[in-house]
Amino acid sequence: MNTSPFDPCVWQLLHSLDRTTHLLRIAQRHLSAGGASLHSTLLAARLAPDMLHLAHQVEVLADAVVGSVALLAGADHVATGKVFNRGEDLLPYLHWRTLDDALDRVAIAQSEAQALATAAHWVQPDAVLTVRRPGNARQFVATVFAERYAVPNALFHLSMVYALLRANGVPIGKADFGGPDPYTLVH
Template identity: 35%
Template sequence: MTTPSMYEFLVPTANRMLGNLSTLLDKAAAHAEAKKFDPANLLTARLAPDMYPLTRQVQIACDSAKGAAARLSGAEPPSHPDVEATIAELKARIAKTLDFINSIDPAAFNGSEDRPITLKTPSRELHFSGLDYLRGFVLPNFYFHVTTAYALLRHNGVEIGKLDFLGRP
């Protein structure tokens, strides 16, 4: 049995979860249409006053996946300005993110387990090996934002459940 590669841990996971997130946004749009309210109302929904709204949750989930793919493969991440104001624009951002991560040659991830990764935050620099970055930072952060987006939609009445989050294998 071979150990899965960093590519295999990141790219299929991002494809599945961002694909599911795109489907959740479709269900959100259908819900707004059926209930006759502006779907933009969902984009500003928050679970708590100090949390990011739905739009930002989707943006960060996308940025987590594209940033990780770039850092682990040695590629330059594309710039995606945070300007989405509609469900269609959020779905387009997800599609652009998936296009980018799927365009990277899986071989570019080879050896990235030991690649030094440095993240600059407003207050400090974080240093990781590639494996620690993926396992301890990227995947938890990615799932947090996808899960929060799901919870925001569910909390606002969109008829979705666990299988919508997980997707169908």
């Protein structure tokens, strides 16, 4: 990856996909004896009636990470097909039946985001970025976009994936969300 002022934010975005993969693999192992019907039930789970279900949380997270890295890397996010914060009515119907389908989607996003970060010609920190949505566009200063929109958005959807899995009996904990401790314990 080329060095940029966005490295901490891009790391967090990529890390959110890594943690999603980790959480989904635990869920997959947890449901392994139950078959595909349990997978589809879990993928359709919601925390509240007006919230996106698990499959859409994963899809939005994957798209948001790729789209965010694309914008920061100076690529045209429209060309990547990524749209931010889509409502469920704007999402294509996901034909996912198993957690393998969700894991495949995250793997594609990881590959795309990593490729964008590796080949990046990072935008300037004060560049104006435009996020186009159906019916409107939002403009951000690049550093504000990275720190106050892209990363919080990714962490929100990662949190929803965690909460949905946890609420549906998947045995996960805080360490599964955050990953290995970034410190060395000293006495």
